[in-house]
Amino acid sequence: MVRDTMRGGERTAHDSGPAALGGERVAYDGDPARFIELDGVEKVFDVRRKAGLLRREKHQVRAVDGISFTVPRGQMVGYIGPNGAGKSTTIKMLTGILVPSGGRLRVAGIDPSRERTRLARRIGVVFGQRTTLWWDLPLRDSYCLVHRMYKIPDARYRENLERCVELLDLGDLLDVPVRQLSLGQRMRGDIAAALLHDPEVLYLDEPTIGLDVVSKAKVRDFLRDVNADLGMTVLLTTHDLTDIEQLCERVMVIDHGRLVYDGGLSGLHAVGESERTLVVDLERELPPIDDVPGARTVRVEGPRQWLAFAATASAAPLVAAVAERYPLVDLSVREPDIEAVIAKMYAERSAER
Amino acid sequence: MWLGSGLLLPAPALSGHGTGAGQSALREATPRQSDGKGEHEMRLYAAVAVNGFRRYATYRVATAAGVFTNTVFGFIIAYTFIALWSERPHLGGYDQAQALTFVWVSQALLAACALLGGGFQEELQERIRSGDIAVDLYRPVDLQSWWLASELGRAAFQLLGRGVVPLAVGALAFDLALPADPLTWLAFLLAVFLGIVVGFGVRYLVALCSFWLLDGAGVTLIAGLATTFFSGVLLPLNAFPGGFGEFVRTLPWAAMLQVPVDVLLGRAAGTGLLTALAFQAGWAVALLAAGRALQALATSKAVVQGG
Numbered sequence: 001m002v003r004d005t006m007r008g009g010e011r012t013a014h015d016s017g018p019a020a021l022g023g024e025r026v027a028y029d030g031d032p033a034r035f036i037e038l039d040g041v042e043k044v045f046d047v048r049r050k051a052g053l054l055r056r057e058k059h060q061v062r063a064v065d066g067i068s069f070t071v072p073r074g075q076m077v078g079y080i081g082p083n084g085a086g087k088s089t090t091i092k093m094l095t096g097i098l099v100p101s102g103g104r105l106r107v108a109g110i111d112p113s114r115e116r117t118r119l120a121r122r123i124g125v126v127f128g129q130r131t132t133l134w135w136d137l138p139l140r141d142s143y144c145l146v147h148r149m150y151k152i153p154d155a156r157y158r159e160n161l162e163r164c165v166e167l168l169d170l171g172d173l174l175d176v177p178v179r180q181l182s183l184g185q186r187m188r189g190d191i192a193a194a195l196l197h198d199p200e201v202l203y204l205d206e207p208t209i210g211l212d213v214v215s216k217a218k219v220r221d222f223l224r225d226v227n228a229d230l231g232m233t234v235l236l237t238t239h240d241l242t243d244i245e246q247l248c249e250r251v252m253v254i255d256h257g258r259l260v261y262d263g264g265l266s267g268l269h270a271v272g273e274s275e276r277t278l279v280v281d282l283e284r285e286l287p288p289i290d291d292v293p294g295a296r297t298v299r300v301e302g303p304r305q306w307l308a309f310a311a312t313a314s315a316a317p318l319v320a321a322v323a324e325r326y327p328l329v330d331l332s333v334r335e336p337d338i339e340a341v342i343a344k345m346y347a348e349r350s351a352e353r
Numbered sequence: 354m355w356l357g358s359g360l361l362l363p364a365p366a367l368s369g370h371g372t373g374a375g376q377s378a379l380r381e382a383t384p385r386q387s388d389g390k391g392e393h394e395m396r397l398y399a400a401v402a403v404n405g406f407r408r409y410a411t412y413r414v415a416t417a418a419g420v421f422t423n424t425v426f427g428f429i430i431a432y433t434f435i436a437l438w439s440e441r442p443h444l445g446g447y448d449q450a451q452a453l454t455f456v457w458v459s460q461a462l463l464a465a466c467a468l469l470g471g472g473f474q475e476e477l478q479e480r481i482r483s484g485d486i487a488v489d490l491y492r493p494v495d496l497q498s499w500w501l502a503s504e505l506g507r508a509a510f511q512l513l514g515r516g517v518v519p520l521a522v523g524a525l526a527f528d529l530a531l532p533a534d535p536l537t538w539l540a541f542l543l544a545v546f547l548g549i550v551v552g553f554g555v556r557y558l559v560a561l562c563s564f565w566l567l568d569g570a571g572v573t574l575i576a577g578l579a580t581t582f583f584s585g586v587l588l589p590l591n592a593f594p595g596g597f598g599e600f601v602r603t604l605p606w607a608a609m610l611q612v613p614v615d616v617l618l619g620r621a622a623g624t625g626l627l628t629a630l631a632f633q634a635g636w637a638v639a640l641l642a643a644g645r646a647l648q649a650l651a652t653s654k655a656v657v658q659g660g
């Protein structure tokens with residue numbers, strides 16, 4: 001984690017490989033700490049709803065409601081939030097396919113919606129639910145098209161393709177029509193397609209959605225490599241917090257279009273007042289333990305009981321207290337579950353509103 | 354392809370990124386003048402067209418079924434026309450052989466020119482409706498050129514795959530007025546190409562309406578009816594009477610089928626041929642320019658759907 005943070009600060013635009021490639025591309029010579037920059041960005045959708053028989057009411061949805069942050073070059077950031085929080089809308093604005101209703105947005109010094117085509121050469125995008133691949137044609141054909149589209153030098157293209165094929169295990173799939181690929185295979189194919197042109201930034205909108213454990217692990221390993229070896233800046237949205245835990249040193253949580261948390265993953269625990277769990281196995285089935293201070297029993301299953309206690313408190317006095325009063329056979333302590341922390345955070349925020 | 358190559362080069366001032374004119378567009382425009390760039394663009398769109406061709410080529414059964422349908426309908430309409438022309442000989446200035454040629458050529462062009470639906474329009478509408486268009490928009494390519502190239506690839510396949518057999522069957526079964534001069538055939542192919550571009554121009558405008566209407570069914574229906582009626586696929590436009598006929602023959606739909614058939618029948622020869630091709634090219638340029646303007650509006654003002 002420390003390693004990644006340092007890269008964000010120390011790397012300059014000139015020593016990160018990809019920017020130098022691709023011939024005509026002008027390297028970003030701005031502040032590498034402000035590679036992606038959002039300042040009070042808003043997106044308001046006008047929607048019409050039926051109100052009565054003929055009347056249609058116009059009203060506004062503030063999908064993104066004043067978000068500001070910066071991402072340094074080379075950082076891998078998790079962008080999470082509940083359904084409808086505004087994550088995909090943010091990514092669309094970052095790629096330039098949606099024009100913000102307000103605020104300022106820059107990626108590598110470029111205003112995405114004004115110079116969408118110019119920026120397109122420097123970014124890679126993977127939308128989990130969509131595909132860039134040609135449905136009826138073999139995977140290889142889609143890659144050839146990417147080769148032409150992004151004017152990738154031949155040698156570079158071959159090298160990148162080889163690397164992706166090896167790391168994402170695409171060897172047997174290259175000649176299969178995309179419509180015959182499974183979801184996980186297609187997703188790996190899509191990720192490769194987004195990386196062949198050495199993008200400086202990679203946006204991933206739910207890249208692990210619907211993947212099995214093995215595919216997820218493969219994708220995560222690959223992303224970690226890409227970020228570490230190429231210094232690629234990565235912005236990742238997901239509902240699978242394991243993605244975040246394993247990949248991102250920084251996480252941003254948004255809800256109702258606002259940034260509610262921005263920092264390290266560990267910081268979330270403090271914010272979320274998270275709890276650790278002491279799991280005890282007793283000699284026999286007993287009523288829930290209720291006389292140990294600082295802990296409450298959250299679950300009982302036969303002789304096994306789960307006790308929650310503040311993550312900041314020590315487990316030692318608790319264990320001593322239980323051992324003193326109950327016939328203890330075995331025990332273990334579980335670290336706070338990030339899922340639970342986030343769930344609690346979402347729930348609290350919607351209760352506040 | 355001479356016209357196509359000119360049209361395929363994106364005009365930066367009009368291209369997709371809307372308000373992004375000014376400095377950036379100028380910076381972008383300058384290197385594009387050089388040959389290397391233009392050549393590269395051409396190779397990209399040629400690759401897109403080839404993929405468009407191969408995509409349709411993968412569906413062999415559908416192609417065979419299409420050929421069968423076109424041939425059967427060719428026979429049905431041919432017998433209807435024979436009945437009609439024996440009642441009204443020289444209707445619209447065609448003799449019976451010319452009328453039958455019209456029938457079989459329109460069956461041959463039906464799929465390629467997407468005269469009764471088909472082609473890219475439904476696909477593009479569906480992509481806009483579902484939000485998949487997002488994928489097309491973040492590519493460093495011009496949306497219109499991309500779809501035009503892919504449509505030309507599709508049309509090329511369907512011209513070969515679905516056009517040759519019905520026309521050959523028609524020529525064997527009936528006495529058609531097909532020309533012997535290879536130059537006339539060449540002019541015909543050029544007219545077909547222009548007709549396909551005009552058809553693309555119209556349908557691109559229709560498809561882009563989906564950015565605002567979302568439910569494109571209404572416009573699709575109207576546009577489909579207009580094509581069926583004004584292209585001449587039901588009845589040659591020559592047979593439309595008086596001022597109305599004259600008006601209909603100036604509309605873009607006339608460029609899709611009527612003009613190519615007249616070129617093949619040798620009814621537009623010499624300067625007439627040039628006028629006919631210029632008529633098509635004029636509509637092609639106007640419609641593609643309108644498509645670009647609408648595209649700029651769509652990508653700057655409209656909303657890309659979906660999460």
Ligand SMILES: Nc1ncnc2c1ncn2[C@@H]1O[C@H](COP(=O)(O)OP(=O)(O)OP(=O)(O)O)[C@@H](O)[C@H]1O
Pocket residue numbers: 045046047061062063081082083084085086087088089090656657658659660
């Ligand atoms: N085209 C649109 N028209 C109107 N409202 C929209 C449109 N697109 C998104 N919204 C609204 O904007 C809000 C944010 O949507 P967005 O897709 O960005 O959420 P998300 O964070 O990606 O959610 P999810 O986790 O479910 O993918 C939602 O309330 C949604 O209803």
Ligand SMILES: [Mg+2]
Pocket residue numbers: 087088089205660
């Ligand atoms: Mg989303």
